[in-house]
Structures are given as C-alpha cells and as structure tokens.
Amino acid sequence: MSNKIQWQFPQALEDEAIYILRETAAQFERPAILFSGGKDSITLVRLAQKAFAPGKIPFPLLHVDTGHNFPETISFRDELVKSLGVELQVRYVQDSIDQGKVQEETGKYASRNALQTVTLLDAIESLKYDACIGGARRDEEKARAKERIFSVRDEFGQWNAKMQRPELFDMLNGKINMGENVRVFPISNWTELDVWNYIRRENLAIPSIYYSHERQIIERDGMYWPYSAFLNTVDGEVPFTGRVRFRTVGDMTCTAAVISEAGKLEDIISEILEAKISERGARIDDKRSEAAMEKRKQAGYF
Amino acid sequence: MEVLHIATSGSVDDGKSTLIGRLLYDTKSITQDKLEAIHAASKRKGLDFTDLSLLTDGLVAEREQGITIDVAHIYFSTPTRKYIIADTPGHIEYTRNMVTGASTAQASLILVDARKGIVEQTYRHFFIANLLRIPHLVVCVNKMDLVEYSEARFNEIVADFQHLIAQAPFKEQEIKFIPISSLYGENLVTRTEKLGWYQGDTLLEYLETIEVDAADNQHPARFPVQYVIRPRTTEYHDFRGFAGRVASGHFSVGDEVVALPSGKTSKIKTIEKFEQQLPVANTGDSVVITLEDEIDISRGNLLAKAGQAPRELKDITANICWMDQQKLVPGKTYLLQHGVNRLKAKVQGVQEVLDVTKNEIIADKKELGLNDIGKISLKTAQPVFADTYAANPANGAFILIDEFSNATVAVGFVI
Numbered sequence: 094m095s096n097k098i099q100w101q102f103p104q105a106l107e108d109e110a111i112y113i114l115r116e117t118a119a120q121f122e123r124p125a126i127l128f129s130g131g132k133d134s135i136t137l138v139r140l141a142q143k144a145f146a147p148g149k150i151p152f153p154l155l156h157v158d159t160g161h162n163f164p165e166t167i168s169f170r171d172e173l174v175k176s177l178g179v180e181l182q183v184r185y186v187q188d189s190i191d192q193g194k195v196q197e198e199t200g201k202y203a204s205r206n207a208l209q210t211v212t213l214l215d216a217i218e219s220l221k222y223d224a225c226i227g228g229a230r231r232d233e234e235k236a237r238a239k240e241r242i243f244s245v246r247d248e249f250g251q252w253n254a255k256m257q258r259p260e261l262f263d264m265l266n267g268k269i270n271m272g273e274n275v276r277v278f279p280i281s282n283w284t285e286l287d288v289w290n291y292i293r294r295e296n297l298a299i300p301s302i303y304y305s306h307e308r309q310i311i312e313r314d315g316m317y318w319p320y321s322a323f324l325n326t327v328d329g330e331v332p333f334t335g336r337v338r339f340r341t342v343g344d345m346t347c348t349a350a351v352i353s354e355a356g357k358l359e360d361i362i363s364e365i366l367e368a369k370i371s372e373r374g375a376r377i378d379d380k381r382s383e384a385a386m387e388k389r390k391q392a393g394y395f
Numbered sequence: 396m397e398v399l400h401i402a403t404s405g406s407v408d409d410g411k412s413t414l415i416g417r418l419l420y421d422t423k424s425i426t427q428d429k430l431e432a433i434h435a436a437s438k439r440k441g442l443d444f445t446d447l448s449l450l451t452d453g454l455v456a457e458r459e460q461g462i463t464i465d466v467a468h469i470y471f472s473t474p475t476r477k478y479i480i481a482d483t484p485g486h487i488e489y490t491r492n493m494v495t496g497a498s499t500a501q502a503s504l505i506l507v508d509a510r511k512g513i514v515e516q517t518y519r520h521f522f523i524a525n526l527l528r529i530p531h532l533v534v535c536v537n538k539m540d541l542v543e544y545s546e547a548r549f550n551e552i553v554a555d556f557q558h559l560i561a562q563a564p565f566k567e568q569e570i571k572f573i574p575i576s577s578l579y580g581e582n583l584v585t586r587t588e589k590l591g592w593y594q595g596d597t598l599l600e601y602l603e604t605i606e607v608d609a610a611d612n613q614h615p616a617r618f619p620v621q622y623v624i625r626p627r628t629t630e631y632h633d634f635r636g637f638a639g640r641v642a643s644g645h646f647s648v649g650d651e652v653v654a655l656p657s658g659k660t661s662k663i664k665t666i667e668k669f670e671q672q673l674p675v676a677n678t679g680d681s682v683v684i685t686l687e688d689e690i691d692i693s694r695g696n697l698l699a700k701a702g703q704a705p706r707e708l709k710d711i712t713a714n715i716c717w718m719d720q721q722k723l724v725p726g727k728t729y730l731l732q733h734g735v736n737r738l739k740a741k742v743q744g745v746q747e748v749l750d751v752t753k754n755e756i757i758a759d760k761k762e763l764g765l766n767d768i769g770k771i772s773l774k775t776a777q778p779v780f781a782d783t784y785a786a787n788p789a790n791g792a793f794i795l796i797d798e799f800s801n802a803t804v805a806v807g808f809v810i
Contacts, residue, residue, distance in 0.1 A: 101396035103477045111681035112640045115621040116735065119694055143669040144681070147634060148626040231468045235453030238467040245801075254454050257465060259495040259718050261806040263640075264732050264794050268801040282398075282479055284470050374428040383436060384455045 099366055102290040107140065110279040112263065113242055114144040117224050117277045118151050120267035124224035124277070125182070127213075127395055128154040130166035130173075131342035132299055133228030133280065136288055138173065139295055140279060141226075152226065153180035157213045159205040160187045161323040161344045169300040184216040203325050204346040206378045210393045214250045217274055224267065226277045227395045232284040233373050236387035242281050248272035250393025276395055285340075285372045286365055293358045302339045303361065305353045310335045316349035316377070340365075340372050347378040397607045402481045402497040402529070405506030406516040407462055410537045414506065414577040415469055415482055416447025418599070421584035424471035425450070451482045462486055466496035475603045485516055490766035491718035494523060494806060498792075502531040502605055504598075509542045509574070513555050515752050521556075522751040525563045526714065526768070526808065528788055531605050532570045535598065540576040544589040549574045562754050565785075573598055612678045614787045616644030617705070618652075618698040619734040624683055636667065636683035637692055642734060643789040644700075646684065647675040651701040654692045655780045660701050661688040678789070695736035697780050697790075705790060707778045712746070712810045714770050714784075717763040719797065719804035723771070725762075729804065730796040731775060739776040740795070746770040763805075770810070784808035 117124050126141065128134045141150045156170060174181045186205050189195045194215070195208040217225060231238040241257050243265045258266055267275050280288070292299060309320040309332040318324060319339075320332040323346050337350035338361075351370075355361045373379045379386060386394075405411040419425040433449040436458075440446070451467045452458050463484040471478050481496030483489075497503060503524040507517055524532050534556055542548045553572045560570060573582055574593050581587040584599045596604070624636040646652070650663045666673040667683045676682045684698065692698075699705060717723055723742060731740035748760040748769035763769050784791030795805040 099472075099474075103396045103398045105398045105679055108640060108679050108681040112621070115638050115681075119622050119735070144638070145622075145624060146667075146669045146683070147628075147631045147636075148624045232470045235451065235467070237453075238451070238469065239453045239465050255456060255464060258803045259491050259806070261495060261498045261794055261803070262789075262792055263499070264734065264792075266732065266794065266796055266801070266803045268730070268796055270801065282468065282470070284472075284477075286472070287477075369427040371426040371429050374426065383432075383458075387453070387455060 099286070100290060100293070100362065102287060102294050106280070106283050106287055107143070107291070109282065110140045111144040113265070113277065113279040114141050114226070116265045116267070117226060118145070120265070121224040121275070123220070123222050124152050124226060125155045125220070125222045126152045126226045127228070128156050128170065128181070129342060130156070130162075130170040130300060131228070132288055132292060132303065133230065135173070135297055135299060136280060136291055137226060137228045138177065139297055142177070150177065150179050153182055155182045155184070155216060155220070155222070155225070157209045157216065158183050158185050159209050159344045160185060161205050161321070161346050163300070163302050163319075163342065163345055165302050166300045166342055169298070173298070182216070182220060184212050186212045188212070189215065201325050201327050202377075204344060204378065206344050206347040207389065210250070210389065213395065214393050217250070222274060223269065224275045224277050225395065226279065228280055229278050229395065230283050230285070230288070231281050234379060234386045236384070236390060240278065240281070240390070242278050243267050244276040244278065245269060246274050246276055246393065250274070252390040254387065286362070289358065289362050289365060293362065300342060302342065304357070305336055305338045305355050307334055308337055308350065309333070310337060310350055317352065318377075319345050319348070319350055321345045341376060343376060343378065347376060349377055397476045398479060399476050399502065399602065399605060399607055400479045400481070400500045401502045401504060401602065402483055402500035403504045403506070404483050404485055404493055404497070404520040406485045406508070406514055409485065409506040409508050410577040411482065411485060411506050412448030412451050412463065414504075414535065414537065414575070414583065415480060416450050417577050417580045417583055419450065419469065419471055420447070421580050422471050422473060422599070464489055465492050473599070473603065476607070478602070487516065487519070487766065490519065491716070493520070494527070494716050494718070497523060497527055497529065498806070500529050501607060502533065502602060503529045504533045504535055506535050506537050507552060509536050509538045509548055509552065512552050513559070518559065518752040518754070521559050521563070522754065525565045525568060528565045528568070528784065530567070530569065532568055533598065533601060534570065534572045536572060536574045537577050539574045539581065539590060540579055544574075546592045571595070571601055573601070608678060612645055614643035614789065615703045615705070615782070616646050616700045617642040617787070617790045618646060618684065619736065620692055620694055620696045620698065621735050622694060623692070634685070635689070636685045637698070638683045640681040641676050641678050643678055643787055645675055645677045646698075646700070652686070652698045653701045653704050654690055655697045655699065655704060656707070656778055657691060657696070659690040661686040661690055697734070697736070705780045705782045708781055708809075709775050709778055711740070711773045711775060711779065711781070712770065713773065713793070713807040714768065714810060715763070715795070715805045715807040717765060717767045717805050719802055720765055721797070721800075721804070723763040723805070728798070730798055731773065731779070731793050732796060733779050733781055733793040734790065736779070738779070740773045743772040743774055746772060781809045783810060
C-alpha cells in the first residue's frame with residue numbers, strides 16, 4: 094500500500110464529529126464528555142474545542158476513576174483540564190465498593206473494569222446528565238459496530254440492541270423521557286488509524302504510556318500484563334522489565350502491553366499498519382467471552 | 396482523503412456477509428486475532444468452514460439465528476480512499492434497519508444469487524435504493540461458481556433486472572452488473588480466468604472510481620443553523636456566529652444570504668473553522684458563519700443564497716417509509732424533524748400505499764404499518780423550507796417522531 098495515503102486523515106470525519114457534538118449541545122440540557130485520558134477521549138476534547146470555538150467547550154468532563162489507573166494518565170488528565178479551563182468531575186469506583194453497591198472481584202483475573210458501570214450510572218443520576226459523549230468507535234468490536242450515534246439507554250443505562258431507533262441521513266433524534274439518557278458517539282465512524290492520524294495532524298499531546306518505555310511486566314496467556322499492586326499474580330509469574338507501550342488506556346488490570354520501540358507518533362502509526370493483532374486484542378476485558386462487550390453494554394457500560 | 400459510504404443488501408443467504416468478509420480479507424483489513432476468533436467460533440458451531448458472517452453479526456441474537464438484525468458498520472481502506480460499509484439486514488422484518496443503513500450511502504450493493512435470480516427481496520432492495528436516489532448501484536450476481544460461471548445465466552439475470560430499471564422513477568442512477576463469487580473471492584478484488592468472458596471492472600475497481608459527493612456541491616446552497624456561538628468574553632464580546640454544516644452547495648465570504656423563516660438578508664462576513672478563516676465552505680464542511688448585519692437567527696433556521704431560497708411549505712406531500720410497530724394514525728400530530736429543525740405536523744391522510752415488489756399501488760389499503768411505504772399529506776405548525784427530495788436530497792428528507800414514545804417512526808421524502 095502507498096505510504097503517503099496511509100498518513101492522511103479523512104477530513105469528512107472531523108466535520109461529522111463536530112456536527113454530532115453541536116447536535117448534542119443543542120438537543121440536551123446537561124451533556125458531559127466521558128473522559129478516560131485515553132487517545133479517543135483526548136480526540137473528543139479536541140473536537141469539542143473546535144465545534145464551539147471561539148466559545149468555550151460547553152460540556153464538563155466526567156472521569157470514572159477505577160483507582161487502578163496508570164498514574165501517567167491521571168497526571169496527563171489534570172494538566173489537560175487545567176490548560177483548557179473545563180470542569181472535571183471525578184467519581185470513584187472505590188466509593189461504590191465502600192457503599193456496598195459492588196463487590197471487588199477476586200482471583201487471578203480480578204479487575205474493576207466491570208464495576209465502573211455502577212459508578213458511571215450513579216454519576217449520571219446524581220449529576221443529572223442526560224447525554225454522555227463517549228469516544229467509542231465501531232471498528233473496535235463487533236457489538237459496537239451495531240450501535241447508533243445517539244444510543245438511547247433506559248434509566249438503568251441498558252442498551253436494547255433489538256430496539257434501536259432508526260438513524261436516517263444525519264438527522265439525530267435525542268428526545269428522551271426523564272431518567273433516560275443518551276450515549277453519544279461522535280467518532281463512531283473513525284478507525285484506530287484515523288484517530289492516530291488525527292492526533293498527528295493536530296499535534297495533540299497524549300499520555301506517555303502510549304510511547305515505548307521500560308516497565309515491569311508479567312507474561313500471562315500470551316500477553317504482557319503491566320505489573321502493579323493491583324494485579325493478583327500466581328506462583329511462577331515473575332515480573333521482568335520490558336520495553337513496551339500500550340495501544341489502549343484502560344485499567345491497569347485489563348490492558349495488556351505490546352512490545353514496542355515506537356518513540357514517536359510516526360512509529361506508532363507504522364506499527365499499527367503492520368500489526369497482526371487488533372487494538373482490542375490487547376484488552377483483557379474483551380477476552381472473557383464472545384459477547385463480552387454486548388453484555389457489558391446491556392448492563393450500562395459506555 | 397475521501398470517504399465512500401456503501402450499503403449492502405440482499406436476501407438471507409445470498410452471501411452478503413461472506414462478500415464483506417472477503418472484501419476485508421482481500422484488502423488485508425482484518426487482523427489475525429479477529430480471524431482466529433471466527434475460525435474458533437465456526438468450529439464451536441460445528442461448521443466445517445470459516446463463517447465470515449461471524450465478523451459482522453455482532454449481536455448474540457444474530458449469531459443464534461444466523462441472520463442480520465441491525466446495521467453493522469464496517470471499515471476498510473485502500474490507498475485511494477476510506478470505505479464505510481453499512482451491512483444491512485436482508486430480512487423483510489428489518490426493512491427499517493435497511494433504510495437506516497442505506498440512507499447515507501453513495502453506492503448500494505444488491506446481491507443476487509445466480510441460481511435463484513431476482514427474488515421478492517431484490518425488488519424491495521432495488522425500490523429502496525431508487526427511492527433514496529442512491530447515485531450508484533452495483534448488482535452483484537453472486538455464487539457464479541454454482542452456475543458453472545455461465546455467461547448466459549448472468550445475461551439472463553441482467554435482462555430480468557432491466558425490466559425493473561425500466562419502471563424506476565430515478566433514471567439517473569448508474570447501475571453496474573458484476574458476476575462474482577464471494578466464497579472464492581472472484582471479481583471482488585481479484586479477477587479469475589473462470590469469468591474471462593467478463594470484461595468490466597471488479598467490484599473494488601469500480602468502487603475506487605466512483606466520484607464522491609460530486610453532485611451535492613452543485614445543488615443550491617443550504618446551511619441549517621445548529622447552534623449560535625455567543626462567547627461574550629472580553630476578546631469576543633460582540634461575536635455572534637452561526638454554527639452548522641453545509642448541507643448542499645457552497646457559500647463564500649461576501650455572498651448575499653437570506654435567513655429563513657425571517658426572510659431577512661445580509662452578507663457573509665466570515666467563514667471560520669476553529670483558528671482558520673476560510674474563503675468558501677463546501678458541502679459537508681462544519682463551520683461557523685458570521686454575517687455583516689445583526690439579524691435574528693436561531694437554531695433550526697436555514698441560510699440560503701439570496702434569490703435561491705427553497706419553497707416555504709405548510710402542506711407537505713411526501714413518500715414515507717413507516718418504521719414503528721404502532722401504525723400511523725391519521726389526524727395525529729407528530730414531531731417533524733427536517734435537518735435540525737423540529738416542529739409539529741399533523742397527518743392529513745394516507746394517499747396511497749405501495750406494493751414495492753410489484754411497483755404498484757395497493758388499491759384497498761389506506762393505512763401504514765411497520766415497513767410499509769406510501770404517500771401521505773401533512774400540515775405543519777410552522778413553515779418548512781424544504782426542496783423536493785428529487786431536486787436536492789440533502790434538504791428534502793425528514794423524520795417523524797412520536798411525541799409520546801419519542802421513537803423515530805418514519806422517514807419522509809418531500810415530493
């Protein structure tokens with residue numbers, strides 16, 4: 094394939110995303126951007142900045158903090174919020190655990206990834222958000238490929254895949270009843286490569302863990318897991334130092350690293366073009382079953 | 396880099412998912428882990444082949460039943476362009492989801508099983524592609540391997556299809572016929588000797604040559620105002636910008652424009668995109684427009700070039716596709732959304748209901764239920780500034796929303 098083309102960003106995607114963000118601001122009273130500090134939510138923030146310039150971003154950011162984050166992501170988040178002057182709301186999975194609403198998983202595969210749904214739904218209810226803008230993309234996973242741009246969720250945050258509203262042309266219907274909310278996905282039609290090419294074109298800062306660095310890892314099930322206090326290891330799992338980076342930023346217990354020397358954006362993009370494994374191939378949370386994502390979405394996951 | 400939207404349709408078991416799987420595979424757009432996952436899933440299901448439809452049928456209910464229920468969006472790129480495929484259900488029960496997937500398409504692929512030829516669903520799919528005025532249509536005559544790659548059989552199907560085309564209202568549609576075998580990947584990306592009698596493009600070759608959005612920029616200029624930007628900061632104290640995306644045509648700085656419904660005119664002072672000042676905004680561009688004069692413009696208003704405004708309508712006749720379990724209720728008021736403008740509209744009556752498989756009016760039917768297509772008349776509470784769908788699709792369609800269930804119950808095409 095011609096290299097030149099692979100570095101191009103399809104401009105129509107930005108125009109579409111800006112259109113969706115403006116519809117969200119106009120159709121809802123209290124929208125928020127779900128912000129994890131990962132590349133997709135960083136892209137969303139940039140798009141929101143462009144959609145409303147020279148005005149300010151009219152949405153607060155909501156971060157559901159599992160407590161198992163990469164520290165690099167949290168410091169990045171705080172700097173970004175400061176530089177943009179937007180409001181940040183943080184809700185903690187630990188609080189949901191302390192309130193007895195969810196129970197910490199145990200064992201080798203324990204993760205707080207699924208627990209964050211409850212914290213998210215509580216946040217939506219208490220902060221009265223009627224629209225949550227997420228950086229999910231349809232190319233990530235086959236259940237996501239089925240979801241609408243304005244995805245209506247009931248008061249339990251549930252996605253009913255069989256009863257989705259038809260979405261015609263670019264006309265978005267965000268009309269809902271009290272208690273319901275809409276998940277909005279402005280970058281639905283972007284691929285992983287589009288996001289990276291956009292970050293490159295816009296020269297956006299991203300957390301350091303996306304670039305090659307040295308880290309303590311363990312090998313499990315053919316994947317490299319970041320070693321941390323949150324990971325339950327078993328006998329024979331000995332941490333060692335590896336030169337790695339991450340393709341997605343999730344929780345430290347559900348995101349596997351890839352061996353990489355990629356030190357700049359161009360290297361990352363070249364690596365993706367060559368990759369034999371999909372982006373979510375390194376997401377341990379998706380490996381639980383063929384329908385892992387669909388089940389999580391039914392339960393209210395974003 | 397351009398984006399081309401494609402919609403696929405075909406009857407159940409025509410090999411639609413296999414075609415898409417094959418396109419992804421042959422353009423190296425599918426990663427090894429995803430391929431391994433469907434190999435394994437096919438094995439678990441006891442299949443002795445790799446079921447490529449498992450790539451696109453993302454819902455448990457779809458995999459259970461082996462049918463596509465809702466649209467899946469699938470992506471691949473070539474050095475020429477990025478492709479977005481809406482893989483739409485073929486099953487009659489899910490016609491509304493098919494329309495959903497097809498509404499944004501510039502090219503529609505209809506699959507025909509070479510053994511079966513044109514079947515009832517082919518009529519429906521062709522009718523919808525024609526109603527939506529999708530500019531390019533590819534009839535993929537699939538499973539050529541099962542008819543011994545027979546040229547005569549292919550020509551027979553083409554001739555049958557010509558009868559449909561002869562009756563279709565949208566004559567400008569460009570229609571190509573390509574003999575293919577999805578299973579063996581023949582004439583999708585690579586050619587085969589077995590179809591040596593076919594001299595035309597492979598599917599991908601054809602898709603690569605389609606001109607994207609060529610027509611839209613020629614249509615009259617329409618700019619629906621989505622959002623008024625009024626920062627009221629020290630730096631931008633008097634700034635009042637109209638944010639939106641150009642629906643059709645193009646606007647330049649200095650153009651005289653009319654704001655609807657007020658009818659007031661002004662000149663375009665600036666066209667802005669974040670930190671850039673643009674001389675012109677083309678179809679599809681999301682921009683902020685500022686005007687020379689302070690005129691009252693709010694969300695849902697439309698900017699057009701002076702002298703080229705669309706008609707003011709309060710009585711609308713439209714073809715509609717009904718998409719809700721609850722039937723259309725004549726005399727009931729719905730919300731009509733035209734672009735980003737939402738207002739009340741009362742259904743005056745159902746004028747006719749179509750049997751799309753015969754392309755004729757059903758004589759004794761005057762009600763519209765799920766997946767029905769017909770012609771209705773509406774009276775709107777405020778004027779709507781729409782073009783006919785035939786003249787300018789980007790400003791000629793609307794949706795109807797039920798005020799109580801909030802569901803999107805219909806899509807309409809202004810006549």
